Amino acid sequence: MVRFLILLLIPISMINTIDIIDFGKSGNTNDWVIVNDDVMGGLSQSTAVAYENYVLFSGTTSLKNNGGFASYRSPYGNFNLKDLTAVEIKFKSTGRRFSFQLDAYRSWWYPNYKHQFSNNSDQWTTVQLPLGNFKEYKVGEQTGKKISQSQLENILRLGIILLDKEEGPFELQIDYIKFI
Template sequence: MKKDTLLFDFGVGKDFGNWSIVNDGVMGGLSQSKASLETDALLFTGNVSLENNGGFVSLRSPLGSYDLSSYGYCEIRFKSDTQRKFEVLIEKDTPFYLPKFRVKFGAKGKDWETVTIPLRDFEISRMGTTIQKGIEPEVLKEIQRIGFILADKQEGTFYLWIDYLKFY
């Protein structure tokens, strides 16, 4: 039976789970970020630093078992203070050296936007380098974690408000 949606709905009083920050400090970098709940969104903010071979910040879901194989699309409602490219990150395996699934998205202005991305547009990457474009639905059966990452090799501050992330 096909599930209708998997929804992470962010905001005060909403049940979205305990998302956590993973920054380049795990490899010696100096980037910093934090997440806080706003009235009807999650605010992910910070500063990306390239010092000490750094360069990424991320916000990730709790470890779990997410079967995305019956979904065709990923939808995000967000706004940002920058036109930098963020990425939705899907992890089948969590060790940093194993491949991840990624797709870029970015703001066109400073107002709320909704983007819909076909899951077939995700790329398989390893440590930021694209290995393959496109992923097979079969691979999406045993996802352990979902998240957002900013790894555009640009220093500076950012703000990203996320209303929801939905798979359908």
Template sequence: MKAFLIFLLSLTISDLTLNFGSGQNQVNNWVLISDNIMGGISKSKLEYTQNTMILTGNISLDNFGGFASVKTEFGKYDISQFKGIKIKFKSTNQKFAFTLEDSKNWTFPNFKGAFTSTKPNTWEEKIILFKDFKEYQIGEPTGEKLLESNLKNIVRMGIITTEKKEGPFTIEVDYIEFVK
């Protein structure tokens, strides 16, 4: 809870970095959400190391499944002062997206900024600009884009597998930095 409160307070300053890990003052309160919430049978696990967050699992397309994700708790985040994020990660076997939600209703549209590894199991940094985020509704693209007005009212952020490809996957995240 303390890391979450520090995160909320830090939104009022000009620089924001979410440093993941199990230590004090590191972000370690994101929650695991997979296709199990709707009848899917994908297996996933979330753990925190000293300095990272690791999401691992096995995606199954059975029972209309096909995703695993980690998300912040619900809150109120005004990230309109930023142009995007920089994420330091390493991964294997899936494409991913950074997600932004401006409603607590899961049937309402959300926004995804795609990223993928170019060198499996190697630390990489990617910048994902908010202007490149696309709107999705229940996993399907709507053709709309993320607007600056959406950025003022974000209620949840996360990382999700997006490929709907069966098999094992891993993503380890060191940090997410909001960039101007």
């Protein structure tokens, strides 16, 4: 008697390739989500509204109840960024300091990696954030380390976060995010 064992191998996670994330009604960001400090008792509030050529991420940050952050995040995936050099963002804002965030872990207490960006005018601005300059943060505090090449191979989530330790309203219009 011959027995056969058939194995079906299904990849747990496909490697996502990223060229450009186009925001707005014609874009590919309907599955991005808002994550605010209310997950830990904070009082900050934000929304994201898609317009024809951009998304408007806006709200109010509050430092009450040890809060103070608002974020707009991609769904979880598996992004390999090791062969890329920078993130390019075209945006317009009211002058607050935002960060582009790379998450290598699903748990909030593990490190994540951020690079700040801002502008002081209400004009469209394009910035390039070198991937090698992303700094490591743990529970909102900088550790003094930078992201490594091995960590760039296994990014689980992308996002925009406002964590500037200031209270008040904010607006950020994002046209696109491009990986180069």
